[in-house]
Structure formats: structure tokens, C-alpha cells
Amino acid sequence: xxxxxxxxxxxxxxxxxxxxxxxxxxxxxxxxxxxxxxxxxxxxxxxxxxxxxxxxxxxxxxxxxxxxxxxxxxxxxxxxxxxxxxxxxxxxxxxxxxxxxxxxxxxxxxxxxxxxxxxxxxxxxxxxxxxxxxxxxxxxxxxxxxxxxxxxxxxxxxxxxxxxxxxxxxxxxxxxxxxxxxxxxxxxxxxxxxxxxxxxxxxxxxxxxxxxxxxxxxxxxxxxxxxxxxxxxxxxxxxxxxxxxxxxxxxxxxxxxxxxxxxxxxxxxxxxxxxxxxxxxxxxxxxxxxxxxxxxxxxxxxxxxxxxxxxxxxxxxxxxxxxxxxxxxxxxxxxxxxxxxxxxxxxxxxxxxxxxxxxxxxxxxxxxxxxxxxxxxxxxxxxxxxxxxxxxxxxxxxxxxxxxxxxxxxx
Amino acid sequence: xxxxxxxxxxxxxxxxxxxxxxxxxxxxxxxxxxxxxxxxxxxxxxxxxxxxxxxxxxxxxxxxxxxxxxxxxxxxxxxxxxxxxxxxxxxxxxxxxxxxxxxxxxxxxxxxxxxxxxxxxxxxxxxxxxxxxxxxxxxxxxxxxxxxxxxxxxxxxxxxxxxxxxxxxxxxxxxxxxxxxxxxxxxxxxxxxxxxxxxxxxxxxxxxxxxxxxxxxxxxxxxxxxxxxxxxxxxxxxxxxxxxxxxxxxxxxxxxxxxxxxxxxxxxxxxxxxxxxxxxxxxxxxxxxxxxxxxxxxxxxxxxxx
Numbered sequence: 001x002x003x004x005x006x007x008x009x010x011x012x013x014x015x016x017x018x019x020x021x022x023x024x025x026x027x028x029x030x031x032x033x034x035x036x037x038x039x040x041x042x043x044x045x046x047x048x049x050x051x052x053x054x055x056x057x058x059x060x061x062x063x064x065x066x067x068x069x070x071x072x073x074x075x076x077x078x079x080x081x082x083x084x085x086x087x088x089x090x091x092x093x094x095x096x097x098x099x100x101x102x103x104x105x106x107x108x109x110x111x112x113x114x115x116x117x118x119x120x121x122x123x124x125x126x127x128x129x130x131x132x133x134x135x136x137x138x139x140x141x142x143x144x145x146x147x148x149x150x151x152x153x154x155x156x157x158x159x160x161x162x163x164x165x166x167x168x169x170x171x172x173x174x175x176x177x178x179x180x181x182x183x184x185x186x187x188x189x190x191x192x193x194x195x196x197x198x199x200x201x202x203x204x205x206x207x208x209x210x211x212x213x214x215x216x217x218x219x220x221x222x223x224x225x226x227x228x229x230x231x232x233x234x235x236x237x238x239x240x241x242x243x244x245x246x247x248x249x250x251x252x253x254x255x256x257x258x259x260x261x262x263x264x265x266x267x268x269x270x271x272x273x274x275x276x277x278x279x280x281x282x283x284x285x286x287x288x289x290x291x292x293x294x295x296x297x298x299x300x301x302x303x304x305x306x307x308x309x310x311x312x313x314x315x316x317x318x319x320x321x322x323x324x325x326x327x328x329x330x331x332x333x334x335x336x337x338x339x340x341x342x343x344x345x346x347x348x349x350x351x352x353x354x355x356x357x358x359x360x361x362x363x364x365x366x367x368x369x370x371x372x373x374x375x376x377x378x379x380x381x382x383x384x385x386x387x388x389x390x391x392x393x394x395x396x397x398x399x400x401x402x403x404x405x406x407x408x409x410x411x
Numbered sequence: 412x413x414x415x416x417x418x419x420x421x422x423x424x425x426x427x428x429x430x431x432x433x434x435x436x437x438x439x440x441x442x443x444x445x446x447x448x449x450x451x452x453x454x455x456x457x458x459x460x461x462x463x464x465x466x467x468x469x470x471x472x473x474x475x476x477x478x479x480x481x482x483x484x485x486x487x488x489x490x491x492x493x494x495x496x497x498x499x500x501x502x503x504x505x506x507x508x509x510x511x512x513x514x515x516x517x518x519x520x521x522x523x524x525x526x527x528x529x530x531x532x533x534x535x536x537x538x539x540x541x542x543x544x545x546x547x548x549x550x551x552x553x554x555x556x557x558x559x560x561x562x563x564x565x566x567x568x569x570x571x572x573x574x575x576x577x578x579x580x581x582x583x584x585x586x587x588x589x590x591x592x593x594x595x596x597x598x599x600x601x602x603x604x605x606x607x608x609x610x611x612x613x614x615x616x617x618x619x620x621x622x623x624x625x626x627x628x629x630x631x632x633x634x635x636x637x638x639x640x641x642x643x644x645x646x647x648x649x650x651x652x653x654x655x656x657x658x659x660x661x662x663x664x665x666x667x668x669x670x671x672x673x674x675x676x677x678x679x680x681x682x683x684x685x686x687x688x689x690x691x692x693x694x695x696x697x698x699x700x701x702x703x704x705x706x707x708x709x710x711x712x713x714x715x716x717x
Contacts, residue, residue, distance in 0.1 A: 212577045
């Protein structure tokens with residue numbers, strides 16, 4: 001700082017000018033003041049708010065419209081990009097539906113809408129379809145409006161397996177849109193070459209040394225750890241069996257499999273790429289994707305099995321957020337998709353498990369081979385071995401997901 | 412700074428001392444820029460720092476935090492994630508050095524050797540920039556496919572016993588550094604090119620007239636003259652690489668053993684909604700990079716870049 005000033009008069013003048021503009025104590029204080037103000041403003045951002053939320057006023061009677069947030073590839077679509085079942089709904093009911101593919105991931109979707117949810121404001125959707133565990137968080141926090149059964153007479157068609165969830169036992173707040181079964185997907189040919197066996201039957205088959213580095217699992221905690229927990233004899237529906245200790249025990253086991261390189265890929269929706277290019281031979285994966293993978297392969301290249309210790313089942317649920325202003329319209333929509341005929345048409349396209357009783361018979365009329373597909377219209381024996389992960393308290397959810405994400409991040 | 416750095420060196424220009432009464436005009440002209448900075452830089456920065464000091468609220472629900480002056484968040488993230496922080500800087504250093512080693516000869520060819528053939532020079536320059544016409548994600552993904560477990564590259568390496576039969580490339584440190592180097596090479600080549608393009612060949616001639624070997628001419632003349640280009644090139648690769656989270660992501664070239672600080676921020680922010688930890692990590696990353704850059708630029712004696 002104390003170098004002698006240069007002799008050149010122009011340089012000298014420039015340096016003097018620069019010095020005059022250097023930070024004085026006053027400007028420093030002003031800067032600090034401004035930062036403090038900004039900090040104070042930031043601190044005013046919505047924080048904890050424990051008042052009970054009330055539903056927004058329903059304007060369905062006068063405004064025949066509705067906004068629906070859903071996942072991609074989750075609606076029957078024709079070659080021109082139209083949604084036939086949805087357009088028929090508009091024609092029949094006069095309710096215009098703005099269908100938005102807004103959910104790509106439960107966590108990121110929640111991150112996007114959580115501030116509005118917390119204050120009971122409109123999240124931009126009258127009906128949305130997050131996955132069960134996320135929906136449970138919304139219901140438990142009181143972010144969701146109660147559905148009016150009188151407006152959904154087709155609720156009678158709900159498959160009984162979907163009743164009894166701890167956060168919403170009678171489905172008063174949520175209704176399943178599509179069911180998702182987590183199990184083992186494998187590349188038939190590659191699996192046979194690597195292990196000499198036709199198909200995996202248990203979770204232990206994934207830990208075969210011949211498959212080292214070629215096993216994938218889902219980055220969805222409830223499916224991956226749920227299936228591992230079941231293979232360890234834990235009942236994932238029961239809080240007395242699925243304790244924090246049992247969970248952490250399974251986490252440690254899983255961590256060992258990741259660290260010794262047995263499990264190479266831990267992914268969300270994009271795991272299908274690894275099956276496609278052959279990186280993954282066997283994986284913990286979702287049933288609906290297996291159907292679509294086979295369709296795009298043009299042959300029965302991949303198999304899907306429920307491991308002998310059992311599979312996880314979950315669903316994406318229709319729900320109406322507190323700030324939604326078209327609840328009756330949303331109920332009409334839910335009722336529409338609980339009509340077996342519409343449900344069958346939808347299931348034929350999206351290939352997930354339909355929660356609607358009677359859809360199978362309807363599907364028989366469209367495409368008998370489709371109706372035989374256990375992964376879309378599972379039989380009762382098939383369903384008997386699937387369980388859903390019990391709902392977690394806020395604290396459990398935080399510590400469980402932290403432990404799971406820590407493995408994904410490695411050390 | 413970035414633009415000054417990109418130009419690769421300081422040019423002397425005629426400078427007129429402005430008259431005093433133009434200060435108001437100058438301030439008025441600065442105003443839009445200042446407002447922009449305040450809105451899109453200062454405010455997010457303050458908000459980031461404020462978030463990094465938050466504490467969980469009474470509800471104990473996931474993702475619910477309130478303002479508190481919790482400096483301990485910084486200790487927590489350093490203790491928990493120091494391997495990821497260290498890994499980020501090691502990867503960034505390795506990839507920066509590799510891209511310098513690849514880019515320098517390339518830039519030398521384009522900027523010096525190809526001067527005789529302007530068409531080739533332009534074409535080579537276009538080829539350096541050409542990958543930018545395709546999305547960064549897509550290119551990274553293409554590498555993942557090329558190096559996939561069943562690819563001929565991997566099977567060849569396995570049959571040559573360079574890789575063990577149950578060893579693969581995707582998900583290894585090598586693969587991530589490879590991806591980082593590949594993706595950031597243009598950011599190194601271009602500043603080097605601008606520095607080398609202006610290299611006065613008569614200086615090299617003078618060097619050999621004084622009986623210096625070509626290696627010595629390079630060390631004593633070419634390298635010092637192009638130093639500003641090297642500095643700006645390394646800064647423009649090192650800084651973004653240290654914060655990159657695509658290459659190391661499990662969806663691209665990485666695995667759970669290669670996660671960098673950017674991936675940790677993503678996980679904390681989006682997966683476990685631990686906003687204070689994510690913010691504290693971001694602040695730390697910024698501070699660490701700023702500190703390193705200041706140190707580096709001071710050491711290499713090119714303060715005029717800052």
C-alpha cells in the first residue's frame with residue numbers, strides 16, 4: 001500500500017482520484033446498514049406458521065375450469081399430441097382442463113410449491129398427483145382439502161388394497177391415480193449369461209458376485225430400502241417392526257453394497273437408460289417402466305419379478321390443495337377417472353397399476369393380452385405380496401432421508 | 412473481471428482525465444447497473460448468507476427453518492462434507508492442469524503456426540467452439556454412452572487387462588476428470604489463443620539470435636508473454652469446474668464415490684430440504700474460490716486482471 005507514488009503527472013492525478021473514491025468509513029457504514037436491512041427483510045420471509053389453514057372459496061359452479069399438475073408420460077396421448085380421455089371429460093362435463101406436466105420429482109415439486117402450501121395459498125393447481133409419501137406429508141400438515149364423497153360416486157370402484165393408509169385410512173383427502181410396484185427388473189439374456197440362472201427370485205440374488213458393478217437401485221428411499229427391509233424380515237407397514245434401528249440397520253447393509261461396488265447405479269427415473277445400454281443387468285425398479293422398456297425394445301427383453309420377501313407398492317395420489325378454487329371440478333375429474341372404462345383406457349397407455357376395480361374387464365374388450373398383464377392388472381395373489389412403506393413422522397423422515405442421501409453422496 | 416480476464420492482457424490507451432462536473436452524469440449512467448447489481452447480486456447474496464445461519468423451527472418438519480444466528484452450520488458442513496470439498500478442488504486442479512496441457516499446443520498451433528493459412532486458422536477456431544452448438548448435457552451424456560460397461564472401449568481395455576473384468580469406467584474418478592476436462596477445454600483454449608495470436612515472432616527470432624535453444628526461448632520468451640492468457644484460462648476453467656455438478660452427478664459420469672460440492676448442495680437443497688447446510692456450503696465454496704483466486708493472481712503477479 002505504501003509504494004511511492006509514480007512521478008508521471010497523469011498517473012499521479014489518476015491515483016489521487018481513485019483514492020478519493022475509495023471506501024470511507026461513512027460508505028462502509030452505509031453498506032453495513034443496507035446489508036443489515038436486507039438481512040432483516042430476508043428474516044421476514046415466511047417462516048413457521050402454525051395456524052390452521054382453511055379451504056379457498058370454491059368457484060366451480062361459475063367457472064368450469066381446472067388446472068392439473070401431473071408427471072410426464074402419465075396420460076394417454078394420441079399421435080397428434082391430444083389426450084383422448086381428458087378431451088372426452090371436457091366434452092362430457094363442460095369443464096376445461098389445463099393439464100400441466102409440472103411434477104418431475106416429488107422433492108423438487110415440493111420445493112417449488114411449499115411456501116404457498118404453508119400459507120394455504122394457490123399453488124397454481126386445483127388438483128395434483130404427488131406420490132403417496134409426499135401426499136402424506138401434505139395431508140399431515142393440513143395442506144389438503146377434504147374431498148366430498150357425494151361428488152365421487154365412483155369411489156366405490158377403488159380397490160380395497162388402497163384403503164387403510166395411516167395418514168388417510170378412508171381416502172377422505174386423497175385418491176390413488178396410478179399404483180406403482182417396486183420390484184426386481186432384469187435383462188433376461190444378460191442375467192442368464194452372468195449368473196446361469198433364468199431369473200432372480202429374491203433380493204439376495206442381486207448380491208451375487210457375478211453381478212458386481214452391474215446392479216442398479218432406485219434413488220427413491222422407500223422403494224430401495226423398503227425392499228431391503230422386507231428381505232431382512234421387517235414388516236414395513238408396522239411401526240413396531242420398522243423402527244429407527246431396523247431402518248439404520250438396513251441402511252448400513254445397503255451402504256456396504258454400495259461401497260464394495262456391488263451396486264453401481266442409484267438413480268431416479270433415468271435408470272432405464274442404464275438398462276438400455278446394458279450397464280445394469282438387474283435392478284430394483286418400477287413395474288410400469290418394465291412394460292414400457294419392453295415396448296420400446298420391441299421384445300420381451302426385460303423381466304420383472306416380485307422378490308419372495310415382497311415388493312413395495314405405492315401410488316401417485318389425486319389431491320386438492322388448500323388454496324385450490326375448483327374443488328368440485330376436481331372431484332368431477334376424479335370421479336371420471338374412477339369409471340372403469342376410462343381407467344382401462346388410461347392404463348392401456350400409461351402401463352401402471354390401475355387402482356380401479358372393473359378396469360380389467362373393460363381392458364379385456366380393448367386388448368385381451370393387455371388385460372392379462374400382471375403388472376397393469378395384478379391378480380390378488382400378486383398384490384398380496386406387496387406392501388406400502390409406513391408413513392413417517394417429520395423427524396423420522398428427516399433422519400431417514402439424511403442417512404439415505406449420505407450413502408448416495410458417498411464420503 | 413471475467414471480461415478483462417478474457418481479453419488476455421492489458422492494453423495501454425490514451426486516457427483523458429474527466430472533467431469534474433461530469434460526475435453526476437456518470438452516476439446517472441451507472442445507476443441501472445447498480446440497481447441490477449443490487450437486485451440480482453447483493454440481494455441473493457444477503458439472502459444466501461441469512462439462510463446459511465437459519466435453525467430448524469419448532470415443528471421439526473422436514474424443510475422448515477427460521478432465522479437464527481447459527482454459525483455452527485458452517486462447522487457442521489465442514490465436518491460432514493470435507494471429503495467432498497477436498498475432492499472438488501482436487502478434481503478442479505487435475506482437470507485444469509490437463510486442459511492447460513492439451514490447450515496450449517492447440518492454441519499455439521491455431522494462433523502461431525496457422526498464421527500462414529488464415530482459412531485453416533479460422534476453421535480450427537470454429538472447431539474449438541463447435542461443441543458449444545450442442546447442449547453440454549447431451550455431450551456429457553454421449554461420453555457416458557461411449558464409455559458404458561458394454562462399450563467396445565471398456566471391453567477392449569478389459570481384454571488387454573488394463574481393467575479387471577469387474578472394473579468399469581463410468582463412475583470412477585478418471586471418468587469425472589475426463590468429462591470435466593473435455594467440457595472446459597474451450598474456456599482454456601480461447602484465452603490462450605488470444606494471447607498467442609498477438610505473440611510477436613520477432614521476439615522469438617531475437618531469442619535464437621542470442622543462442623537460446625528453442626526450449627529456452629519458449630521458457631524465457633513465449634511463456635512469460637502469454638502468462639496473462641494462461642492465468643485467465645486457468646481461472647476460467649478452475650472456477651466453474653470447482654462448482655460443477657453435472658459431470659460428477661450419478662446421472663452422468665459419476666457415482667456415489669465421486670460426488671462434488673455441487674452435488675452435495677443439490678442434495679441438501681432439493682432432497683433433504685436442508686437449506687441452511689446448502690447455503691453454508693455455497694458461501695464456503697464462494698469464499699474458498701475467491702481466496703484461492705486472489706492468492707493465485709497475487710503470486711503470479713498479474714494483479715491488473717482483478
